[in-house]
Amino acid sequence: MHNTVEGISAFRAEEVTPQMSRRNFLGLACACCAVSLLGPDIAFAAAEAGEARPIHKTLDDAAAAIEQKMIDWRRDIHQNPELGNMETRTSKLVAEHLKALGYDVKEGVAVTGVVGLLKGEGGDGPVIALRADMDALPVKEVVDLPFASKAKSTYLGKEVDVMHACGHDCHVAILMAAAEILAAQKKDLKGTIKLIFQPAEENLPNGEIGGARLMVDQGVMEDPKPDAVFGLHVAAGLGVGQVRYVSGPSSASSDTFRMVVTGKQTHGAMPWNGVDPIAVSAQIITAMQTLVSRETNLVEAPSVVTVGTINGGVRQNIIPDKIEMSGTFRTYNDGVRERIKQRLSDLAGNIAEGMNAKAEVIWEPNGYPSIINDAALVERMAPTLARVAAAGAKVGTKGAASEDFSYFAQKAPGMFFSVGISTPGKEKESAPNHSPSFQVDEAGLIYGLRSMLHIVADFTGSGQAA
Numbered sequence: 136m137h138n139t140v141e142g143i144s145a146f147r148a149e150e151v152t153p154q155m156s157r158r159n160f161l162g163l164a165c166a167c168c169a170v171s172l173l174g175p176d177i178a179f180a181a182a183e184a185g186e187a188r189p190i191h192k193t194l195d196d197a198a199a200a201i202e203q204k205m206i207d208w209r210r211d212i213h214q215n216p217e218l219g220n221m222e223t224r225t226s227k228l229v230a231e232h233l234k235a236l237g238y239d240v241k242e243g244v245a246v247t248g249v250v251g252l253l254k255g256e257g258g259d260g261p262v263i264a265l266r267a268d269m270d271a272l273p274v275k276e277v278v279d280l281p282f283a284s285k286a287k288s289t290y291l292g293k294e295v296d297v298m299h300a301c302g303h304d305c306h307v308a309i310l311m312a313a314a315e316i317l318a319a320q321k322k323d324l325k326g327t328i329k330l331i332f333q334p335a336e337e338n339l340p341n342g343e344i345g346g347a348r349l350m351v352d353q354g355v356m357e358d359p360k361p362d363a364v365f366g367l368h369v370a371a372g373l374g375v376g377q378v379r380y381v382s383g384p385s386s387a388s389s390d391t392f393r394m395v396v397t398g399k400q401t402h403g404a405m406p407w408n409g410v411d412p413i414a415v416s417a418q419i420i421t422a423m424q425t426l427v428s429r430e431t432n433l434v435e436a437p438s439v440v441t442v443g444t445i446n447g448g449v450r451q452n453i454i455p456d457k458i459e460m461s462g463t464f465r466t467y468n469d470g471v472r473e474r475i476k477q478r479l480s481d482l483a484g485n486i487a488e489g490m491n492a493k494a495e496v497i498w499e500p501n502g503y504p505s506i507i508n509d510a511a512l513v514e515r516m517a518p519t520l521a522r523v524a525a526a527g528a529k530v531g532t533k534g535a536a537s538e539d540f541s542y543f544a545q546k547a548p549g550m551f552f553s554v555g556i557s558t559p560g561k562e563k564e565s566a567p568n569h570s571p572s573f574q575v576d577e578a579g580l581i582y583g584l585r586s587m588l589h590i591v592a593d594f595t596g597s598g599q600a601a
Contacts (some may be wrong), residue, residue: 190598209308216271219335264361270338302369375557379531389537390502436468473474509548
């Protein structure tokens with residue numbers, strides 16, 4: 136999940152429900168077969184999910200059996216995080232795992248990405264793609280865990296601490312577990328499963344193109360072309376057992392700009408002898424907010440423009456010759472995105488010119504478009520999530536953060552959803568994604584795993600008569 140150029144609760148080993156463990160629950164039956172155990176609200180949601188097939192119980196049993204192995208993978212990856220395009224250890228772990236399971240594996244995709252292909256033997260069917268991102272963030276972990284990260288790396292020429300502060304370690308472990316279960320069920324699966332382990336979701340510095348966009352450019356969404364692509368993200372502040380999805384725009388676009396305002400240096404006591412870029416910058420910063428508040432229909436396209444850094448000057452009595460600033464622009468509408476990017480450049484230039492200065496706006500080329508969840512696909516697959524999470528599967532709200540899953544969803548109908556990993560009852564206390572205090576209640580991982588497995592079964596029609 137990408138917030139800016141850099142960079143959601145408490146871990147607990149005990150079961151979620153004191154009276155009955157998750158493993159015992161999954162061993163008894165899948166959600167819609169356990170209505171009598173769950174109460175009327177969950178019973179209603181389970182009924183809405185439609186009839187469960189034997190394959191769902193088979194997948195749930197397998198998920199319960201592999202759960203601890205999945206958690207162990209997650210802890211290993213968490214303890215050994217890697218920044219974007221540096222995920223060599225993680226990608227090797229993934230590639231060796233997929234090869235051992237019999238997948239057709241491609242390595243080195245978009246630098247460190249891995250793609251695995253598995254053809255089902257249960258009959259003809261669609262191609263379904265599942266994606267997990269692998270990179271960590273330049274964040275120092277402050278949580279006291281036996282597997283806490285002590286890793287360091289280099290970012291923008293400086294040594295930094297590295298942490299899986301956004302849960303990508305969970306995503307990789309979930310998809311590795313799904314890969315093992317799907318391979319074991321290959322004889323009953325229809326169609327083809329494409330697993331995409333993606334590097335550099337958190338974006339790369341200095342405008343470098345990478346991640347999903349580069350994977351798409353290198354043909355990941357071709358040969359074979361997926362009929363649908365699915366992704367999930369663990370979410371702090373959302374309790375274990377909760378799943379959220381939306382139809383249409385799911386995440387905001389994200390574009391980063393840099394601006395250089397050039398004036399003329401002079402003594403602070405004699406400003407008339409120069410051109411003050413600080414005064415010009417202040418006018419630009421104030422005026423750029425009107426691009427949203429006065430030029431954008433916020434009912435149709437919520438948007439926000441933010442200046443995050445401003446630097447210039449060396450002494451209190453010297454008007455500097457230039458000011459440099461940077462910021463981000465986010466929206467959910469491609470037309471608004473392109474219009475405001477152009478308008479900001481024009482506005483800054485015109486204001487500066489009117490004050491005898493110059494302003495140059497540089498938009499980084501590696502921005503992310505908004506994720507647009509395919510409405511028909513969401514309507515089709517929502518009952519699947521309801522079967523997995525029962526009353527916990529609900530329509531959510533779109534988020535202001537960005538995600539480059541959007542590039543995959545531009546090439547095939549896509550669905551991106553959130554899975555809760557905060558301890559129930561402590562959601563409001565949870566540190567957010569990208570925080571050095573970010574923690575994962577690992578009891579939530581199995582909901583992500585079961586979601587992916589049920590999605591494959593239902594989208595491909597596996598477990599049904601031909």
